């Protein structure tokens with residue numbers, strides 16, 4: 001559970017950049033590709049600021065979403081829509097390298113198909129896939145991906161991807177990775193600089209509240225804080 005405290009957001013983003021570069025190149029060297037999960041929210045801005053500076057083999061990247069809103073790609077709330085508009089012009093990635101969703105299908109089917117596409121990406125073995133890296137955020141209520149406090153999805157063990165229709169964070173309908181998939185990742189990174197994250201990180205690290213983000217147990221979980229967000233206790 002590496003907790004890394006940097007001086008400020010700029011230093012946090014440099015650390016994020018270095019970790020993504022290092023993890024991507026290890027994955028490509030060892031396994032011939034790099035499987036990564038993007039989240040929405042402020043991570044989008046962070047990736048636009050960092051990914052253009054890394055040295056990697058972009059064609060080997062397979063990009064999925066830790067969660068995605070059930071909206072048209074053209075909708076401002078679409079996470080893929082954000083990356084298509086703001087990130088793709090900055091780096092040598094193609095749209096096809098992103099596994100987006102088809103909202104012409106019911107949300108239940110979208111989740112089923114997304115799970116099937118992840119299994120296909122990793123080969124149909126019965127093993128739970130191990131993403132090389134999941135980039136996660138944390139909401140003010142301690143949610144991560146679209147796993148919200150006290151929600152039944154927190155207990156789901158028989159699915160890798162599922163759907164939610166009552167997300168407390170709009171929009172209400174989403175698909176989301178579940179803990180069996182998230183916790184089998186080789187690495188996950190929470191990029192959480194800034195005063196705005198201090199309170200929720202205090203709840204998790206100092207008050208030991210059992211919130212959804214605190215339940216992430218990927219093989220390596222990196223918490224990237226800065227002096228404004230870092231709790232006084234850094235063990236959970």
Ligand SMILES: O=C(O)[C@H](O)[C@@H](O)[C@H](O)[C@H](O)COP(=O)(O)O
Nearest residue numbers: 039040041042137138139144145
């Ligand atoms: O699509 C989403 O809504 C995200 O995946 C969500 O889990 C996000 O990561 C957190 O809400 C943190 O968002 P911020 O980083 O913008 O606070």
